[in-house]
Amino acid sequence: MLRILCFFMAMMASGLSVADVAAVYDFESRSEEQRYQNLIAELRCPKCQNQNIADSNSPISKDMRNAVYQMMLDGDSNDEIVDSLVSRFGEFVKYKPDFDSRTFMLWATPAIAVLGGFLLVVGVVVRSRRAGSATPELSAEERARIDKMLAERNQHGKG
Template sequence: MVRIACLILALILPALVAADVADVYDFSDRAQEQRYRNLIAELRCPKCQNQNIADSNAPISKDMRDVVYRMMNDGASNEEIVESLVGRFGEFVRYKPEFDSRTFLLWATPAIAVFGGLLVVAGVVIRSRRSGSESPALSAEEKARVDKMLADQDRPS
């Protein structure tokens, strides 16, 4: 009987040790909980390439969720919380970086690419119209050959 109990314990114990404890936070109302969920969904994990801190299992994401919860309880606004995390981890934690001198190229690249593409298309169209409208003049010899061909074509066989 002791062996069976030890076997069951040996099978169950690793599962209990490996079980991850979910974040449990107490909120005063649903609005505060929704605000928390929105904040952690819009912040990126610094370790995970493209995952927000709500979905990430990285220890740094857990720390960031704790900071967000603690700052919310201390009465900080969303902007203060985000700026605090940006100050600590860098601009990378934002999914939508603010427009400033450092992020100008990031925001302007799509517009520059579209404008450049339109310029290339316009150049090709203008160049093709110019070359298509200019027909080379025929020399006197070429005109005579064309007239002869047309005359031969008009004669009945």
């Protein structure tokens, strides 16, 4: 009984050390809160692989959420907030990077891949049609065998 009690106390203590208090922000209106939620959903955590700062529990994401909230209170626009975080953490924090010379390949790769696949399919179809349209001529020996087989079939079929 003492072991079970100690086990449950250890479980409770470990749960308390992992617990984290979520930050609560006060907004003037529902639209401001929605704006905040949209901003933190479209910004990527620099530490996490592919998680936005709304879902990440990393310390850097908490700092970024606080920075977004503070900039909103200061009256910054969405573009100013995003530009500020991009200048601080790099283009990686945007899920949809701007189209420029650095991101050309990022945006062009899907189109290049689709075009390449289309050209490959066209090439295979054209090649198979060319190969299928050229029927080889039968030799005299092959014709004689076919004629003999047809004659035997006609004899057995009528009889």
